Amino acid sequence: MNPKKILFVLMSVFAAILLSGCGTGFGFTNSWPGLTSDGEIIYLASGPHVYAIRMSDGQEIWRYPEAPNASLQFIAQPAIAPDGSVIVGSTGKEFKLVALDPTNLKGVEFKTPAEKWVFSEAKSGWIAGALILNDKVFAPNSDGTLYVIDLEDGFSTKSSLKNIDLGGVLWAQPSTDGNLVFVASMDHHLYAIDPNTYKFGWPAIELGGAIPGTPAIGPDGSLYIGSFASEVVKVNLASGASTLLIGTQGWVWGGPVTDEQNIYFGDLEGNLFAVDAKSGRQLWTIQPDGPVVGSPLLVNETIVFVTESGSAYGVDSQGKIIWQRDVGGKIYTAPVAGSDRIIVAPLEAGFHLAFLDANGNQVNTFTPEN
Amino acid sequence: MWNTIIIHPFTNMLLYIYSLLVDIPGAFGWAIILFTVLIKVITWPLNAQQLKGAQAMQELQKDKEWQKIQKKYKKDKEKLAKEQMRIYKERGISPFSSCLPMLVQFPIIIGLYQAIIRSLASAPLGLLDLAQGLYSSLDAAALIPLNSRFFWMDLGLPEGIPLPFEISFLPNGLPTLALIVAVTTYIQSKLTMPVSGNPNDPSANMSRQMIMIMPFMLGYFALTFPSGLAVYFVTSNLLGIFQYAVTGRANWKNLLPGGDKLVTTR
Numbered sequence: 001m002n003p004k005k006i007l008f009v010l011m012s013v014f015a016a017i018l019l020s021g022c023g024t025g026f027g028f029t030n031s032w033p034g035l036t037s038d039g040e041i042i043y044l045a046s047g048p049h050v051y052a053i054r055m056s057d058g059q060e061i062w063r064y065p066e067a068p069n070a071s072l073q074f075i076a077q078p079a080i081a082p083d084g085s086v087i088v089g090s091t092g093k094e095f096k097l098v099a100l101d102p103t104n105l106k107g108v109e110f111k112t113p114a115e116k117w118v119f120s121e122a123k124s125g126w127i128a129g130a131l132i133l134n135d136k137v138f139a140p141n142s143d144g145t146l147y148v149i150d151l152e153d154g155f156s157t158k159s160s161l162k163n164i165d166l167g168g169v170l171w172a173q174p175s176t177d178g179n180l181v182f183v184a185s186m187d188h189h190l191y192a193i194d195p196n197t198y199k200f201g202w203p204a205i206e207l208g209g210a211i212p213g214t215p216a217i218g219p220d221g222s223l224y225i226g227s228f229a230s231e232v233v234k235v236n237l238a239s240g241a242s243t244l245l246i247g248t249q250g251w252v253w254g255g256p257v258t259d260e261q262n263i264y265f266g267d268l269e270g271n272l273f274a275v276d277a278k279s280g281r282q283l284w285t286i287q288p289d290g291p292v293v294g295s296p297l298l299v300n301e302t303i304v305f306v307t308e309s310g311s312a313y314g315v316d317s318q319g320k321i322i323w324q325r326d327v328g329g330k331i332y333t334a335p336v337a338g339s340d341r342i343i344v345a346p347l348e349a350g351f352h353l354a355f356l357d358a359n360g361n362q363v364n365t366f367t368p369e370n
Numbered sequence: 371m372w373n374t375i376i377i378h379p380f381t382n383m384l385l386y387i388y389s390l391l392v393d394i395p396g397a398f399g400w401a402i403i404l405f406t407v408l409i410k411v412i413t414w415p416l417n418a419q420q421l422k423g424a425q426a427m428q429e430l431q432k433d434k435e436w437q438k439i440q441k442k443y444k445k446d447k448e449k450l451a452k453e454q455m456r457i458y459k460e461r462g463i464s465p466f467s468s469c470l471p472m473l474v475q476f477p478i479i480i481g482l483y484q485a486i487i488r489s490l491a492s493a494p495l496g497l498l499d500l501a502q503g504l505y506s507s508l509d510a511a512a513l514i515p516l517n518s519r520f521f522w523m524d525l526g527l528p529e530g531i532p533l534p535f536e537i538s539f540l541p542n543g544l545p546t547l548a549l550i551v552a553v554t555t556y557i558q559s560k561l562t563m564p565v566s567g568n569p570n571d572p573s574a575n576m577s578r579q580m581i582m583i584m585p586f587m588l589g590y591f592a593l594t595f596p597s598g599l600a601v602y603f604v605t606s607n608l609l610g611i612f613q614y615a616v617t618g619r620a621n622w623k624n625l626l627p628g629g630d631k632l633v634t635t636r
Contacts, residue, residue: 125492209514228511293498
């Protein structure tokens with residue numbers, strides 16, 4: 001073959017590789033799914049759809065939108081409003097935050113809820129779930145803005161009450177103690193915002209690394225949050241003063257969870273930590289089979305967590321592994337629970353959800369039709 | 371394997387350069403440019419070899435003996451191939467000398483592309499992937515997320531200067547960088563691919579096709595992919611033109627209308 005022809009073929013191969021390297025094209029956002037539950041219904045934001053699935057039998061109740069839309073991808077954790085509306089944002093090419101009305105289902109092939117309202121003013125994708133407080137939605141966006149939206153104004157096309165420009169990229173669902181809204185940013189800062197005046201409760205705290213996890217209120221009334229600086233800090237809610245709780249071996253991705261005494265969290269080096277909130281003493285640490293990205297889940301006396309290696313673990317309060325289940329794929333999403341079931345959402349496992357019983361036995365799976 | 375040998379070293383090198391420039395506005399854009407320069411310097415001998423091979427092949431197209439065997443064995447492909455190989459051997463020309471260096475460069479180009487895309491992770495899974503490939507010697511926690519602003523561009527998004535009106539097929543506005551990519555690719559192609567005066571020469575036809583296709587192809591990439599890649603294309607093209615110029619291989623007359631004929635008929 002003529003060398004020029006070979007060169008031409010090679011250039012074409014190069015083009016093909018470049019194109020294939022971007023999956024389905026630029027604008028497609030590939031990440032792990034968002035998962036939440038009200039105890040009876042599971043809400044799963046996964047790729048082109050948001051699904052509502054019955055916890056008891058794993059059956060799909062509805063999906064949104066009815067047919068896939070190439071511009072919409074869903075990975076943000078859905079939020080459930082007091083009136084039962086499901087609020088979820090999209091990423092991909094179109095960035096809309098939508099409130100879905102599960103009491104108004106339509107659709108031919110699949111049931112789909114009506115859009116109660118839509119907010120389309122964000123400039124980037126919705127990666128984080130929203131926080132609902134006092135009839136307001138506090139929705140952090142990747143464009144660095146915390147959008148505040150009125151739940152009760154009755155408009156079907158929403159404008160924001162307030163745009164709070166925090167900078168950086170916001171990937172973490174906010175949390176609250178009822179007085180302040182705590183927003184973690186990938187710009188390394190933790191912000192506290194008054195939900196009524198929208199002023200900062202205290203100056204932003206620099207944590208030395210990006211913060212993709214949700215801050216947690218501990219049993220002592222302090223705020224706990226980890227970061228890519230490989231540490232978890234404790235923040236005094238009144239003053240905003242922060243102190244190091246513990247250094248970790250790897251980056252801390254998921255937000256910590258707390259019970260009446262302790263703080264639990266994982267790191268990317270594959271450790272799960274238990275720390276006494278009062279003394280700051282590390283109680284125990286265990287090394288599962290892979291990095292721990294998602295936040296742990298407390299189910300009765302058991303600490304449930306998942307690993308990138310596709311395993312789910314149940315650990316007692318002494319740090320003893322009670323059960324381990326090889327679910328398959330890779331698991332990054334924090335598990336949820338309800339109706340005596342623990343739900344995990346793996347990637348690349350051949351199914352979207354695995355239903356485990358209290359002993360870690362897999363009793364069901366969910367794979368959407370089509 | 372691919373990640374360990376190509377992607378991870380490239381990504382870490384890119385982020386290392388970024389860490390040195392982090393206080394400069396547009397640091398990631400400058401890091402891409404510097405990294406491209408570095409890659410070009412490393413691959414300079416390969417490029418030079420490729421140019422030399424291409425020029426030798428081009429000269430051969432004008433050789434009388436070569437043209438004679440093309441006519442003589444027009445209908446006997448096997449014999450033609452044997453004669454071509456004989457001439458290659460006699461003249462000390464390797465027909466692949468212009469292609470092999472390009473082949474070696476492909477992993478580098480693709481690695482650089484993937485390093486840029488990976489560094490600008492726009493979703494959690496991408497960032498996790500990036501995090502797990504970083505060397506411990508790099509203070510990545512302080513660097514991430516990268517500042518992707520570079521002049522008017524967000525290097526993680528397709529480029530475009532907003533227009534006062536909307537054009538449906540240009541959702542990002544005027545694709546300035548894509549146009550620069552297309553123009554510099556065209557110039558580089560024209561400078562380095564002098565076409566034969568023989569209209570029946572398949573090699574010349576292929577050259578003409580490539581000169582036309584490549585600018586559109588790379589321009590399309592620059593239009594649709596993150597603008598960090600377009601910055602790489604422009605830098606690479608300009609460095610390529612520079613290399614051809616300093617080695618005296620650039621055919622500047624080709625840029626003039628009918629210039630390619632001037633080259634081949636002189």
